[in-house]
Amino acid sequence: MDEETRKPDEPQPQPAWQITPTRKVTWDCIDCLVIEDQELIDLRDRGENPDKYWAEGWTLTLGQVRRSDFNVDQDGRYHRVYPARYWINKLKITKSMRRVLARNSDLKIVTRPLRITPGKENLYLAFHLNRFGCAPREPLNKRYQYIVYHPARLMETCCFLDEELIAFSIFEVGDYSIWSNLGVWSQAHAARSLGTLTILKEIEYARAHGLMHYYLGHYNPRDARYLYKSRFRPLELYDWDNQRWIGFDAPRTAQMLREPLRRRGD
């Protein structure tokens, strides 16, 4: 499909002083200003596509859209995070990524509508315990309780070794973008780089369906577990202060990633 006709409406960039942080949080007695928006919107009812919301940093849940420019680590510290996305037609598949694909050519991989199953629940629990040191806040069948009512089509990529499910990912499909929700893999097969594999398979799906953007959650420069997103290039991050997407290599990005959360009085 022609990129020109599918280009989302990009909001006009605004100077930083016009951003209106919506909530005050306190961290170590320092007051921070954050963006935390939530709107009750049923996209299905409105007949709207999710892509324009993703393009403005929103995420979708049942009956509402949300966005926030921070997350909280396990120590209770607030960090500024930035939505990450890629243009599918510009994404470079590097030699190391091709090696990951080759290394996993013995797996059986399928992409299909999402269905929550005990196999995925077990893998998710084990993954979460290993990666984050705690059980997930809610099981998958609660997180994806009403699949058919979700505002975007939910899909899964499952990777099987022999008869065992060893990795899966969940992503949402809009009219011209996909949003990667979750990647889960077995730690017993860590050498296979299964997280990278599921991302590559999602990218393959996006390419095969002529989609434009691939959203890969948020980028947190202060958490090493999120830095893998910069291996995929060219990466764009959402500049909250100017409400636009900027390249990872742009001069503004380096400055933006160094900025801590704004404090009251700044």
Add this chain to the structure above:
Amino acid sequence: MKENDELQLIDPAIMTHVAGLDADGLWQLTLERLDELKRLESFHSPALHGLSYGMEHFEKVFWMFYEEDPDQVRWGLIHDLGFIGKPLRIDAWAASGYLDHAWSADVTTSRELIPEWDEESDAHYFAVLFDVLDADHLDLIAGSLDSFRKLGFADDPAARLTVRTMAKTLRGDSTLRAAYIYQT
């Protein structure tokens, strides 16, 4: 919008056959299988509504629908002749024996049997996505239903029996398969 997926017996050969027919071929097949179509309790072929007004009217209605939306006529016949019997509602948890197994990654899907419909057609709206299962796949589903019964979850003996009967039917007739129909 249905929340649960479905299992139903299908005849993949007739589906592929109908998908490849031209207009005259569709009409000829409709006439050949008219008795079977008349016995359906519910149907997707739009022209069948005209049957009660006589054959002449039925033929007019068929061609009228074909001119308006040929994909819908084609999909209607695929559905009415290709899907056999009543579907069994089944949720992903019950079908996990199949969905969590590597065999589910190897199956033929409806994309290989049926063409992509024009987005303007009603067929695009009504068409379903399904995996084509054989008897071994159905045994996996029966296995997960059994496991959950043994673990003390709510038992559905009718579902277990239906799945096992479907598997037996497939083993007795190699032309048939089962469709795991995703509700989306």
